[in-house]
Amino acid sequence: MTFSLGGLFVAAIAYLSLLFLIAHASERGWIPEAVIRHPAVYVLSLGVYATTWSYYGSVGFAANAGITYATIYIGVTLAFALTPVLLMPLLRLTRRHQLTSIADLFAFRFDSRAAGILVTLMLLTGSLPYLALQIRAVSESTQVLSGESPPHLVAVVFCVMVTGFATIFGARHVTPREKHSGLVAAIAFESLVKLAALLLVAWLAVELAFGGPAGLGDWLVDNPDRLEAFQAGAASPEWTGLIFLAFAAAFLLPRQFHMLFTENLQDQGMRTASWGFPLFLLLLAMAIPPLMWAGQAMGLSTPADYTVLGVAGESGSAAVVLFTYLGGISAASAMIIVSTLALSSMCLNHLVLPVMRITGRQDLYRTLRWTRRALIAAVIAAGYLFYLSLERTEGLVSWGLISFLAMAQLIPGVLAVLYWPGATRQGFVSGLLAGGTIWGVAALLPALSTMGPIRIIGLDLSVAQSPAHFGALAFWSVATNALVFTAVSLLTRQAPRESEAASACREVSTRIPAGSVIAESPAQMVDQLAPVTGLPAARAEIAKGLEDLDLAWTENRPDRLQQLREQVRRNLSGMMGPVLARDIVDECLRLDADSRSAVAQNVRMIEERLERARGGFQGIAAELDALRRYHRQILEDLPLGVVAVTPAGRIARWNPAMDQMTGISAGRALGRSMIELPEPWGELLSGFIGEDESHAYKRPVVLAGGTRWMSLHKAMIGAPGGTPNGDRLLLLEDVTDVQRLENELAHSERLASIGRLAAGVAHEIGNPITGIACLAQELREDRADDHARQILEQTERISHIVQTLVDYAHAGRGEASTRPEPTALQPVVEEAERLVRLNPRSRGIVFIPRLPGDAAVMADHQRLVQVLVNVYSNAVDACDPGGEITTVARLQRDGVSLRILDTGHGIPSGIRDKVMEPFFTTKTPGHGTGLGLALAQNIISNYGGSLRIQPRRGRSGGTEVMIRLPRAQITDREVEPVHG
Template sequence: MTLDLGVISAAVVGYLLLLFLIAYVTDRQWLPAWLTRNPVVYVLSLGVYATTWSYYGSVGFAQDQGLNFLTIYLGVTLAFVLTPVLLMPILRLTRTYQLTSVADLFAFRFNSQWAGVLVTLLMLAGVLPYIALQIRAVAESTQVLTPESSPHVLAFWFMVLVTVFTMIFGARHVSPREHHAGLVAAIAFESLMKLVALLLVAGVAVWQAFGGIGGMHAWLADNPDQLEALYAPAREGPWTSLLVLTFAAAFLLPRQFHMLFAENQNPRDLNLASWAFPLFLLALTLVIPPILWAATVLQPGTPADYHVLGLSLASGSPALALLAYLGGISAASAMIVVSTLAISAMTLNHLVLPLAGPQPHRDLYGALRWARRVVMVTVIAAGYGFYLILEPTAGLVGWGLISFLAMAQLLPGIVGLLFWPRATSHGFIAGLLGGACVWVFTVLLPPVTGDSTMLWMGLPSADGDQPAVYQSATFWSLAINSVLFVIVSLLSRPDEREREAAAVCRDLNPTLPVGDLRARSPQQFVKRLASVMGKSAARKEVEKAVRERGLHWDETRPSHLHGLRAQIERNISGMMGPVLARMIVDEQLQMDTRSRTALAQNVRLIEDRLETSRTRLRGLAAELDRLRRYHRQIIEDLPLGVCAVAQGGRLVRWNPAIAELTRIPMSDVIGRRLDELPDPWGPLLASFLSSDASHWHRQEIQTNDHARWYSLHKAAIDDPSSSNRSTDTVLLVEDLTEVSVLEQELAHSERLASIGRLAAGVAHEIGNPVTGISCLAQELRDEDTDEERTNAIAEEVLNQAQRINNIVQSLVRYAHGGVGSQRPPEPVDLRQTVEEAMRLTTLSRRARFVRFDNELPEGVTISGEPQQLVQVFVNLFSNAADACADRDDEGAIRISLEHYGDGWINVHVRDNGGGIPDDVLDHVLEPFVTTKRPGYGTGLGLPLVYNIVREHGGEVLVDSNTTGTCITLRLRPDIPLAGQNPAVADGQSRS
């Protein structure tokens, strides 16, 4: 039975249109996300590994080599079993650094353009025969169904259709790093198509040949030579070599690398694939022996490589034959499309662009798309040329092994990439050249030149036992490759970039960035990149990187700009390759070597990397890490706000306490300058850092219409390992709001208590002028007085009323100087303050008989809060009056002033009382320490004096003996409060 060529052609075109439709609706997101983004779709897309070699050729390979055909699947299974230590690290690298191909991976690790070029050339030489294999399989399978058809014509039109499909869905995106969701869905459907077709053909063939599985077992029992033919080659066959080749092909073939890593959208999908994909391969494997045995019985009259089609024709069902044929079309088209997509990206990034150099295009993206399309057409055309050149005598598996052995030459490099940091680019290139030469002369050239008698290094001839040729070629090529790789790597030394890349590949952290970038903002990044990429492309790339890093266009923090630079390099790497991307970024966004950034700027980055590092520290390193964590936890748990400022005034530490005080999260602070922080913290901390003072006591900050008080402290951080003077500083912020409120409430309570003690004196003082006013009023009522006398009486009444008003106002001002009354400092005349305090004190009966001598000169002022200073002197005078109460003669209180030096003055308050006992003198400034009888004092007067004077930047000294006590207030005239910045004070007064 044969099929009509027109029917076959229509079926092929219709099938490719169906694939086109699947890809189109997926890209348009017309299908639900749970279906298109399902991990099963990703697993099935990996079935691109099963090409016409697996679909058709496995039966022929099993007939010639018995169970050796299992190596086609076992090597892949072994690679996926090693997912945690092999595939997952490669996935991490490709995702993080946007490496889209095998050439990108090695160029990144060895920081070598030549490494990328050689890998690309090897991939081209290895993939082109494989593409030719697919074209050949399509042509020959079509001839099986329609013997009168011309194979070259069929191959040509199949190539044209696949080229169109590849260009439509392979070059839609600028970067091959962009996920091709539609293409993945189409490849997954093709994999499912291959599996279903093989299972149906095997099922129908077994039923026709044996009547079912039981009949097949009976036939095998009657024909033990069939099982012996299957087992015999495996006992002597090249198991090891074939396993190595298929192991390498599992993830190094361009199509496999692309589907495994470039199209992976979720790392967890790879964990699923580590066991699900081997199950898919197992399903393909199980049908091969039944198909071979059924062909032995039914004798379809086709070559062993095409028994799948022969058995479907023997069934007499055109539908089954057409389904089996479309399964082969699926296998061939999927391989060509994905391989061309992957190899074109490598060719463009490592061969074309480095030769042409980056050019500032108006439409860089459009130019890259067209360049990629041209490369795709060229690659497929070259594969068709290989199909015309290669001899069709060898089986399909033989052509596939040519490509597999080429991929195996990268295995030593993979080992060095992941596990040997000492490997160098020179060693990798030397080993690759040596192994590639063996591959070219023993495997590639004989079928290309048609000279199958070539001998090289004593290897078997190509027209002899083919597995022996590949076994020897595999051994010698990898042996020479590995030896050269190791020896040259040991004789050469990796440069700094190679060492950084090696650390990254081993899941260690690269060297931290030191210094500032010449571009200090995203806008400057655009300006510098525009000279190479064009303004439009430069802006789009920077916008994309800014969005991905979660930054703003006004970003200036060095650490974030370094991260932005790295992100731009990765994005360009996905579009142009890692080496060219690094060249562009290094040239345009290089470091300013004249700027040296302190290590402290990287403290947070170092700690974050240590926290997320998967490397287990051992020994002394582990102990040091525990010590680091302990010290860090001390800072994190400290109830004081802590921030560290590195060179250049940038913040490198911001503990949770200060984040809670300021309501500014750490993520918004690290790397910024102090003056970039929002008000009021930015100006306050910046002013304190620039000041000479090491402490600012009790700073008032208005936050959310509430006043809060803080004390600021700072200290320089010395680096004992550096000979240069360190400029790093640590700032401490202490919240004194609760203490300040309590002190104000205590002062207010003490003030009210003083007013209570003054009550009797107030009544007496007010009583005298009231009596005088009453007498004067009676005189005006009862006596006839002339106008002059009336005016005199009225004037006296006004004087007495003013006297009452002065007393009342003094009490009111004194009483209102309590909670919530703290105001910005203002000039306070010391003599007038003392006079008012004297008037208030003399209202008390015990102070009425004490003589006050105010010897303070006129015009001496200090900056402060008037009522607080009045309270200072009221407390001092009250204590002095109580001390003089027991004297038989007149008590005296003398207030004098002397200059202390360096602009300081001493205000002395002396009394002639009995003094303070020696056992109390040292504690007299402490709360609740008093020499008075119970009920006559609380012991809070002098502590309040001490606190108020300290807030005014002064000191309190106490000297006492049996002849009296002297309290000395050391103050600085005409200055702001201690530590109070004038700009801050002005800002507070305005608010």
Template sequence: MNIDLWQLSLFGIAYLLLLFGIASMAERGIIPEKVIRHPIVYVLSLGVFASAFAIYGVIGLAHEYGYGFLSYYFGIAGAFIFAPLMLLPLLRICRSQMHSSLADVLTFRYHSQWAGSVMTIFMLLAVMPLLAMQIQAVSDSLHILSTDSTQLFSNETRHNNVALVFCLIISAFTISFGSSHITTHERHDGLVVAIAFESIIKLLGLLTAGGVALFYVFDGPADLDQWLLNNPQTFALLNTPMREDSARSMLLIFFSAVVAMPHLFHMIFAENPNIKVVRTAIWGMPLLMLLMSIPVLPILWAGFKLDSVLPSDYFPLGIGIELNQTWLAMVVFIAGLSAASGAIIVTTLALASMCLKHLVLPFYKPSHKKDIYRWLLLIRRVLMVAIILAGYAFFRLIVGYESLSSLSLATLVAGLQFLPGILAALYWQKANRNGFLAGLCAGFIVWFFTLLLPIVSEFNPEFIRHFYFNYSYGDLWNATTIVSLLCNIVTFIAVSLMTHTRPEEIAAAEFCSSDDLNRPTRQRLRTKNPQEMKDKLAAALGLHTASREVDRALQELGITLYETRPLALRRLRFRLEANLSSLLGPAVAHEMIIQLLATDEHEFISRDDLNLIEDQLEGHKHNLTGLAADLDSLRRYHRQTLQDLPVGVCSISQDHEILMWNDSIANITTIDTQAVTGSLLHKLPAPWGKLLSRFIQQPELHLYKQYVEINGSAAWVNLHKSSAHANPEQDGQVIVLEDATDLQLLEHELTHSERLASIGRLAAGVAHEIGNPVTGIACLAQNLRYDTENPDSLATAKEILQQTDRISKIVQTLVNFAHAGNNPQHQNEAVNIHTCAAEAIHLLALNKEAKAIDFQNHCPEQLYALGDAQRLQQIMVNLLSNARDASPANSSVLVSAEQQQGRVLISVSDQGCGISSEQQEQIFDPFFTTKEAGAGTGLGLSLVYSIVEDLEGSISVESPVPPSLNGSRFTVNLPAAQAAIEPKTG
């Protein structure tokens, strides 16, 4: 069966255009975001690992190793099943530091640009056989379908020119797919959807070929079983077990490939929308691998039954050719083209980013006068083309025909060399860059001379038998795996133990360790605001780029350009380094931040930046397990306890930065917690900045009754602090702030009451002393009326008697008011309401400086209430005094009373502005007042309420008062007294 080469090429290009169209629709939002972000789409995109090897090579692997081919699927599935051991910790690191490649992670962990550069070079060497395998699979497929398949295995007969054209086309598609974003941490939605679609095509192609093999080549499972019984030599191939060390090696290299291979690492971590999708991939990826493994053996056995002349790698194509089913051959071809193109595109995208950040930028930094974004985009595109062409060059260098499985194993054994460095980064804090680089070089040297060099030359690697005594012919990859990995691990451990681990590596190791977070130090920055950061970064990035990066970081953190808090600036610096790490690489970004956004070495440096650690804990609380989760729960409990304390608490560092500001102190000071945390103490708004700064510098541990003004209102606070020398390990001090305003007002009221009581006692004594001479004057005036007949003298005597009587009434009123409340045993008697109101009005009239008010007493003269005259007079004085204060000058205050159903209702009405409904619910509370500061204590109505309740009455307020709808009316409801009871007025 021969198909025209141009028809095949056009068909393949049409399929690639379809992928590009799907990607374009995803980028433009034509495909709904809920579809793009669906976990199943993410899982399908991980199928990029199933390259052309999954379509062709795995069939040859099953032919050569029998059931050992299942290691391919078990290794990948095992990496996802045990995701908490490796995938989830790596995901945490990548998301927090904006890493997009394994080189970024290891550069960060070992704090060395050389680690990233050397690893990138080795990664380039490692993926050359992988790229060559994809190119060879496409080239061979075209050759098989368009020519006589018997001429396939000559290097001279391969379609090398067709392969070159394929590489150029893939280069164009790679640029289109992978260079639409400046930074590599931005998710390529179009790429993800396109790779997910091509995974579906691969799966359908395999299942279709397997279905034809099972139900067309064989007449169902029963016929297949009978054929196997008739051909025991074929079935025996599967039952020939792999050597135990080979099986373990194959399982290990496929397990490590999940994180070591750049294309799968990129899809797992760089294109990851959130951690939830990884949890879906834990079961989704093994399920995908299971579905892909089902057709392998039926396809292999169908190829044997049809006596296909093709190597077992290409049995999927051979079934269509032998059955003369062009449609089946085209389906398999498209599946293989889809697998190869997807692997090349994603691998090239990931490698171009690695080369840019770890090979180009560390040695050549563009001038800040250039448009850095455009320059980075151009260099990345050039690198993409160069990598694909390098893969083509390696394909041309292959001496003879190499099976797809041998090329794949060569790449995977090289990727295995990164596994010790990855595991040490997560679980061995003593590992350092020297050990990592030495071990990596040792492993790659063995790999280079035993697997890579023989592919491109006539070099004979038989020397490996001297290092691996179980070596057998055809088992070279296994010997290389064991020897190279052993050399790698031994060298890594030995050099790490013999060399010094730098403090930077120790800090990075703590961050990378499972359930451990970065512990940043609290350092004061020389830059004082985000605008200064823009100006500093402009020296390296240019003003446009620096402004864009700072603005993006500000938006991500939710802070403004005018922020000056040290904590906010440290968070901004941390975010800038993470973002620039994604743009320029970890080493370049760290060096730039250290130099341009330097810390002040003369300022105090703490061991830990507790606020940043709190932020990290909040972001990783769902990832903590075991003891770490228990400790985090305990931390949250104690922190919430401090937040809910009824007294204000703030924690101050030794450099006077506010570490904690609980809810109570926020209520007292009216300063929001989020606005003040991380700021300097002396920069707090008045009066708190000056007050707390002065207190923290004083030797006294307690200050009482400090007067402050809060929003124009008087307040008093008590201050307490911990001793600076009580705990040398403690960072700074703790200040406790108590609101003593209510207590201070109560003391003032008590003092005022005591003063009034003293005045009352003095008034009683003065009244007694005044009474005697007044009585004498009255007697003399009486005598004068009998001693003379002179009309003028008689008129004078009468006037003297009237004035002495007035003096007596005034003195008696003062005495009565002074005695109010002094007698704890009150006897309820009939009290004349009119007389009580008149005495209260007369008493208030003594204050000549008070507002001019017309008090009108409309109480009936014969109305009596059951109560205590002194206490009723106290009620009247308070109500009338409040009414006078609320009324405008020269207005009227009306006192009225009436009897209803055995109760006496006493009303006091004013013509003021009234009382709102919200205030009416609070006016009887102690210390609540609507008067200006210093004009009222807020105790008058509370005292009235208490007295009325004690007299078995009630009090209510109505505001506004109909029909005028202004002013307020207080109504006191008291028991009525019988008329027969002798009234008592005091």
């Protein structure tokens, strides 16, 4: 089946336009974020690994080398099986330091511009043939379907379309913190298309050639030579080498590194990919043998590399053929788009920016964005030129293996990044040059040569172009690389910054910063950075750093400004590469060389690095770290507040006990001057540290919840080297409970003295009162005078008051001298009101009783009158003339609630909890003793009731006194208690 060139051209443009639409919909949020961020989408995006080699060339590879074709999938599966020890550490490292490419990784680890340049050039050289391979596959697949000569116009239009897509959706952002969700979604869709197309054609191949799976089995039985030829590849000695090449390509190919690490959104995606991506590859690999055998059985005239298209053509369905053709377009376009993005980033950071003049007058972001877009176009154009020069010198698989071999040269360096902190930049560069030279001479040069076999020192290098020999070449080139790398590293020494980078790669960096930041605020850092990046970019980068660290623009703590400086360096690294970012930060955000000050001010930063390094030490270092943690835990668990203050007056230690005492977290306190702490703590601590005395006892601290008492102690800690100008240590002890116990003891002593006084008063007053009572009784009997009766009642009341005072003084809370008995409330209220009205101030107050006639309680009549007189007297004092005092009684099942409500000024909230305390009064001396409410509460509690005071509900002023007592039942002739 043949198609017109125009029809294929339109189909390719329509498909690429669909990719544009998917990417645009993702960027605009039309596709739900939950879909875009799903791990399955991330796994499918890794399908960029499967290029036209996997889609077309694997069938040709299997036809020539048999089951050896599976090595390309097995190697990748092994790499993903090592996710916990290989891919996850690389992900954490690239994310923490914002490394966007494999060249950035090595430039950061070895602190070497040369390392970044060499890796970039090697990857660019190794990738250009692979880019040309994709263009050639599109061109040749179009020729297979159209029957016309290689349509270069299709190749040109294809390159223009993928260039537009890559520049629009792959270079939208200049920082790796902003992921290209549209790109990821489009690449995932392409992976789905090529997988579906390959599986569909494989199924059709079995049906068309054999009538089904059973027919395929019968054909293999009838043609055992076909199966034997396929299985013969299992005995190939190059399996190990080819698996190793695929293992390296799984994460070191620029496109794989970009999708694995740079576009990664979350750790869960990587964990899912550890099994999901090998499953994807398994489905691809399973389709290859049926396609190969079907092509052989059907006697297709198409080249073996394009068996997929030949089988689709035999189906007789134009839709199937076009779908298969678009699967090839997917494989080629995905590889070119992602590879050029990764390569353009490396070229920008390591080839262009180091020689590019950037001034503060430029828009840094715009400059970087358009420079990168230009590089994307240049790389694709270079791939197209390479495609024109390739002609048909090699098959798809050979060029793929040549690129894989280039990536394999980076394996020794990756292992050193993760697991060999002693490796040096000289060793890495030397080893890469040695291995790269073997690769270039023995693999790349023969493939490019059009002058026949190449012989060096009598060796025919043209045999290296056979896939069966790439395994041996991989062994010798990488082994030479590793040997040179190791030998040179052992003979050279690391520079200090390289050593620090090596520690950072293993998350055990404990180096003390070389100084403190000269800038005293983020605003000053903006001014210092602006001459190089421009003011808008400087402000934006400082703002990003503050947001990342959750800091404010008002931040002035030296250790936090040091952290901000490091964060800005990491953010710039994502845009400009680690070497240039470090140079800019070192030049603009300079450090003070006063190392003593730096050590004191950056204690917290050192602690945080040591915490991150847990488990990264060995031997004596691990033992010392364990001892440090033990001593630190002692300070953390100490019930005393511990504050360490640097000579510059900055807080370097703030333990959890201080958090609890002050309500100020360690994050807010550390690094600040003590005077910056919220009151009253700033004044308390800074004032004490300036005193000559080393101890201060029971200093009151007024807080929102009341006054607390603190004892403070201080000592000097010697500085490193034994100099006396070291940190100062403050200890704070909350002695509030001790102070309250002492106050209660003194109060108890006063109460005891009052008790002794009351006993004496009762003894001295008792006899005169008895005499008055006797005379009043005689006067009442002689004259039957009502005044005599009242005198007798008042003398009895005085006796009750004195006895109550004696009871309270004797027992603190006391026991009632009289037993409770059923008492009607109405007479009690009336008598209390009558007594209070004897006070001239009460004559302008309105008393409103609202009492049920049968309201009665279990109490003593006279004691209850005493309670209400105290409550009414306080209410009268609180009310203005014309005020009201309402008494409301409510019967309950087993009790009676009595509410006394006034319209006075109320009780201030600050003293509401103290009004029931003995001797507490707000009245002027001579107008109140502070015992009335305390005695009233004591009487009520003795009868099993409760007394509570609260603001009056529904009014802005006024007080409500709630008294609850056990209920008694009044009958016609008597009053009986009620039992609940």
